[in-house]
Amino acid sequence: MPKTTESQKLKEKLFSKRPHAGQALTDAQWESAAAYCEGYKAFLQAGKTEREVVLCALKLAAEQGFEEYKSEKKYKPGDRVFVNNRGKALIFAVMGKAGLCEGLRLAAAHIDSPRLDLKQNPLYEDGDLALLKTHYYGGIKKYQWAAIPLALHGVIIRADGEKINVSIGEEADEPQFCVTDLLPHLAAEQSKRTLSQGIKGEELNVLVGSRPFREDGGSELVKLRILQLLSEKYGIVEEDFLGAELELVPTFPVRDIGFDRSLIGGYGQDDRICAYPSLTALFSLKKVPQKTCVLILTDKEEIGSDGNTGLQAAYFMHFIESICSAASVPVRDCIDSTECLSADVNAAFDPTWPSVMEKNNAAFLNKGVVVTKYTGSRGKADTSDASAEFTAKVLGIFRAANLLWQTGELGKVDEGGGGTVAKYLANLGMDVIDVGVPVLSMHSPFEVAAKADIWMAHRAFEAFFAV
Ligand code: MN
Ligand code: MN
Numbered sequence: 001m002p003k004t005t006e007s008q009k010l011k012e013k014l015f016s017k018r019p020h021a022g023q024a025l026t027d028a029q030w031e032s033a034a035a036y037c038e039g040y041k042a043f044l045q046a047g048k049t050e051r052e053v054v055l056c057a058l059k060l061a062a063e064q065g066f067e068e069y070k071s072e073k074k075y076k077p078g079d080r081v082f083v084n085n086r087g088k089a090l091i092f093a094v095m096g097k098a099g100l101c102e103g104l105r106l107a108a109a110h111i112d113s114p115r116l117d118l119k120q121n122p123l124y125e126d127g128d129l130a131l132l133k134t135h136y137y138g139g140i141k142k143y144q145w146a147a148i149p150l151a152l153h154g155v156i157i158r159a160d161g162e163k164i165n166v167s168i169g170e171e172a173d174e175p176q177f178c179v180t181d182l183l184p185h186l187a188a189e190q191s192k193r194t195l196s197q198g199i200k201g202e203e204l205n206v207l208v209g210s211r212p213f214r215e216d217g218g219s220e221l222v223k224l225r226i227l228q229l230l231s232e233k234y235g236i237v238e239e240d241f242l243g244a245e246l247e248l249v250p251t252f253p254v255r256d257i258g259f260d261r262s263l264i265g266g267y268g269q270d271d272r273i274c275a276y277p278s279l280t281a282l283f284s285l286k287k288v289p290q291k292t293c294v295l296i297l298t299d300k301e302e303i304g305s306d307g308n309t310g311l312q313a314a315y316f317m318h319f320i321e322s323i324c325s326a327a328s329v330p331v332r333d334c335i336d337s338t339e340c341l342s343a344d345v346n347a348a349f350d351p352t353w354p355s356v357m358e359k360n361n362a363a364f365l366n367k368g369v370v371v372t373k374y375t376g377s378r379g380k381a382d383t384s385d386a387s388a389e390f391t392a393k394v395l396g397i398f399r400a401a402n403l404l405w406q407t408g409e410l411g412k413v414d415e416g417g418g419g420t421v422a423k424y425l426a427n428l429g430m431d432v433i434d435v436g437v438p439v440l441s442m443h444s445p446f447e448v449a450a451k452a453d454i455w456m457a458h459r460a461f462e463a464f465f466a467v
Pocket of ligand 2: 270302443
């Protein structure tokens with residue numbers, strides 16, 4: 001055996017090591033990760049909009065004994081409750097043994113994803129084709145959304161008050177939709193545009209039909225026939241689009257990626273890839289937790305967390321105020337001692353695009369959950385920066401649970417940047433740090449992540465809740 005040199009010994013003692021799942025996980029653990037991810041794949045396939053994720057999560061919660069929270073009811077340690085905010089955001093809680101003055105164990109993920117929303121007056125006819133006008137939601141590279149199959153999901157409230165749930169394009173016998181792109185033969189002018197202008201916002205028009213209503217003469221007969229079909233199927237008229245929430249999402253099925261099946265490809269992994277592990281971690285709590293454990297699955301993160309279902313809204317604090325008031329604990333005492341994991345994705349190092357990353361601080365696939373002390377941009381603007389004390393505490397929990405974890409800064413300094421819900425929670429006065437899963441092709445119609453990291457996220461939230 002070769003002799004260990006002094007420098008090797010000292011390196012072993014002093015250098016930080018960020019092991020790779022390839023070496024750090026046993027074959028049995030790789031299998032556990034793959035088995036765990038089958039549940040995630042089903043969740044991702046079934047929940048393509050925030051409303052659908054709420055339904056999926058509530059279905060799982062019902063199996064785990066969660067009941068709708070009632071402010072007048074007295075809860076005891078171990079009780080499991082949920083709050084449903086307008087069918088678009090959820091709060092889950094498992095009541096702990098300790099008083100609320102000791103704070104909560106909180107995790108927060110978001111369940112909205114970038115997509116194409118329909119405009120209020122979407123349907124029109126041009127060139128004998130029927131199309132829908134859209135307004136994109138969240139940060140997308142618009143060119144990625146042309147020439148791919150899309151499905152239409154959402155709700156329409158008819159004038160008579162009837163709520164119509166729409167989902168067209170996911171089943172094999174259903175039609176799909178698409179944004180058309182220019183053929184390369186005629187794209188000389190388009191090709192001179194910058195990438196961000198390759199497909200412009202007003203060019204994200206969705207093809208929905210071509211066969212006209214049978215009548216000689218008259219205008220807009222293709223549009224008319226589409227409305228006739230929609231009227232027959234849903235009982236709607238054109239005006240019912242005005243308030244509808246209809247979202248076009250990619251229809252690529254969730255699939256294993258790679259010969260070795262170590263990765264998962266699918267739409268909307270940001271941030272259902274953190275919503276699912278934090279949810280399964282909370283649901284799998286075996287013992288009554290010491291502190292009350294709370295999970296928020298919030299909406300509107302991709303457009304700034306505004307609105308009554310976003311995390312800048314008061315719905316979360318209303319719940320905390322309600323449980324604190326029932327326990328006669330001042331809300332600020334509870335919030336001040338609350339510890340939170342902001343559960344969101346981070347960019348994984350992509351060997352095809354290395355120049356935007358600073359390798360010492362980038363996250364890599366298969367190196368475990370990413371612990372991100374701060375996000376933001378331009379000199380740490382627009383972020384909370386977790387304290388040294390709280391960072392050490394969270395890393396201590398992860399070390400004790402023998403987890404694979406890594407740090408991850410979102411790209412090189414001044415390369416760009418981004419944010420999460422961490423700052424909104426930190427602004428309330430609690431300790432918050434970002435913990436999540438690294439992904440490739442973030443915000444694209446087909447995001448990619450590693451099974452080992454997803455499983456590790458589940459274990460990380462489990463360890464955090466169980467403390
Ligand atoms: Mn996100
Ligand atoms: Mn995002």
